[in-house]
Amino acid sequence: MPSDSDFAIRVEDLSIRYRTTYETNATLMGALRKVGRGERSEKRRKVRVVEAVKDVSFDVTHGTVLGIVGSNGAGKSTLMRALAGILPPTEGRITVQGRVSTLLALGVGFNGFLSGRENIMLGCLAAGLEMDEIASKYDQITEFAELGDFIDMPMRTYSSGMYGRLAFAVSVNMDPDILLIDEALSAGDAKFKEKSSAKMKELCAQARTIVVVSHALGTIQELCSDAIWMNKGELIERGTPQDITASYLRYLKVGESAITMEDV
Amino acid sequence: MTLPSAASRELYGTVQVFEPHRASLPPMGPYLRELWRRRRFAYELSRTTQKAANSDAKLGSLWLVLNPLLLAAVYYLLIEVISQRSGGLPAFLHIVIGLFTWYFIAGCVSVGASSVTAGGKLILNQSFPRALLPLSSVISAWLRFLPTVPVYLFLYGLGLLLVSASSGPNGLVRPTWALLWYPVVMCILAVSGFGLAMIFATLMVYFRDTNKFLSYMMRIWLYLTPVLFTAEALKLKFDHIIVFGMHLGNVMIYCNPLGPAFGAMGNIWDKGIPPSPAMLIAAVFWAVVTLIGGAYIFISRERDFAVRL
Secondary structure, three states: OOOHHHEEEEEEEEEEEEEEEOOOOOOHHHHHHHHHOOOOOOOOOOEEEEEEEEEEEEEEEOOOEEEEEOOOOOOHHHHHHHHOOOOOOOEEEEEEEOOEEEEOOOOOOOOOOOEHHHHHHHHHHHOOOOHHHHHHHHHHHHHHHOOHHHHHOEHHHOOHHHHHHHHHHHHHOOOOOEEEEEOOOOOOOHHHHHHHHHHHHHHHHOOOEEEEEOOOHHHHHHHOOEEEEEEOOEEEEEEOHHHHHHHHHHHHOOOOOHHHHOOO | OOOOOHHHHHHOOOEEEEOOOOOOOOOHHHHHHHHHHOHHHHHHHHHHHHHHHHHHOOOOOHHHHHHHHHHHHHHHHHHHHHOOOOOHHHHHHHHHHHHHHHHHHHHHHHHHHOHHHHOHHHHHHOOOOOOHHHHHHHHHHHHHHOOHHHHHHHHHHHHHHHOOOOOOOOOOOOOOHHHHHHHHHHHHHHHHHHHHHHHHHHHHHHOOOHHHHHHHHHHHHHHHOOOOOOHHHHHHHHOOOEEOOEEHHHHHHHOOOOHHHHHHHHHHHHHOOOOOHHHHHHHHHHHHHHHHHHHHHHHHHHHHHHHHO
């Protein structure tokens, strides 16, 4: 039994709920109208509570590559944001040991009018790196992203593949202890995909911890040493990637076809 | 499984625990340390954002100076010509430095208000002290304010050459050591600006129409603050009205979070004397109140922002 300090991530009875109102945008006028109609009371307000994650507990030891599978709306991205400390838990507790680097579904907060070089600097600074650290990382990142001359061009001129490559290069080269990757592995062409999976294996070899969310079950089977399956916010099953993808596919009532194994 | 290396083992010391919270403050020690550690991010964000914003305007940053100058001309016409008061060049210069300074505060408020909602992507993807975003707006406002200072000094110098005699009520005051108080007043205003930016950024997350009201609110605030006219003019106009045993003019200046600072500014530039202690104390008081109030409102709710965006 590993001791407490061997856990990179420990999630205990985690629940995340958020309230969404029917109005798409909260506006002052809307609030005033509600006051006017006397709708301040809890009963009448049109609030729907979304239970994105329900009572989930699991541990991840250092050096594990954990894959998370599940249908759309299973709460995978919400869970990832909670692990990164972006979304606060409603109940339960998350303990994370080590420096976290994120590569989440929305990409980095890059500004399209700035060059790749400036965006790398901003991304690293937001992640808490010092200027001298960034200077030393800079070559690693540009070399990894293979952008060539585009590095000094505004990012609005980038193709989506180049954009994804840069985002991936920034997050893996931060020397994270824990890397959170949400659906970003489809960035780039076949060659870059191979390179990124090699980089991830290298990180694992250094006992870094990686959590991957992917619909590409092939990626999960190939990269991960451990996997969990989430459905409608609940953790259904945890096991080896082979077992988990098999049960997930049984649930979906489709066999292992070329489509489910490929990056879609 | 490979064991963690000694170096990375050391890093594992950085343990973070995420737990549920109500609208309350996170541990302030680590928060402020982290905020200070990432101050460079706030600076680079404002520098690069400004660069990006100017990338396709032909006159670019020239507008930072042109805008308040043209506005000063408009207000000068409005106040001096239409109301048939002849303040001459000194009055024009008062309006110019008043508006340059006011533009700094208005910049803090308006850019700060949308700093969180505009930084949505960044907030959803990275975990960092969110107060960095309004702080970056204050830095932006500061970077935009700085080039207007030499422009004013040029106009002031020109004025000194043209209006030779500095006697009489309409005379232009020669530069004195009191001018050194101006940077102090600007620092006090920057603190207020940071507080106000945090307040309006939080409001904006909950009510998206805040920025629609904001431009009108700032305009009314401008008229209630001794920017276009002097604190003395305001007192002269309203001091005969007594509310709760106090002169209305004084109430208008001292109950306005920006009033004392702009009053102090008037002393410095118009009369060439240091700000009165009362105004200085009131200005510092308001700066501290807006900073602490704004920080409390913002930081106690910032963990809720990711859900609201």
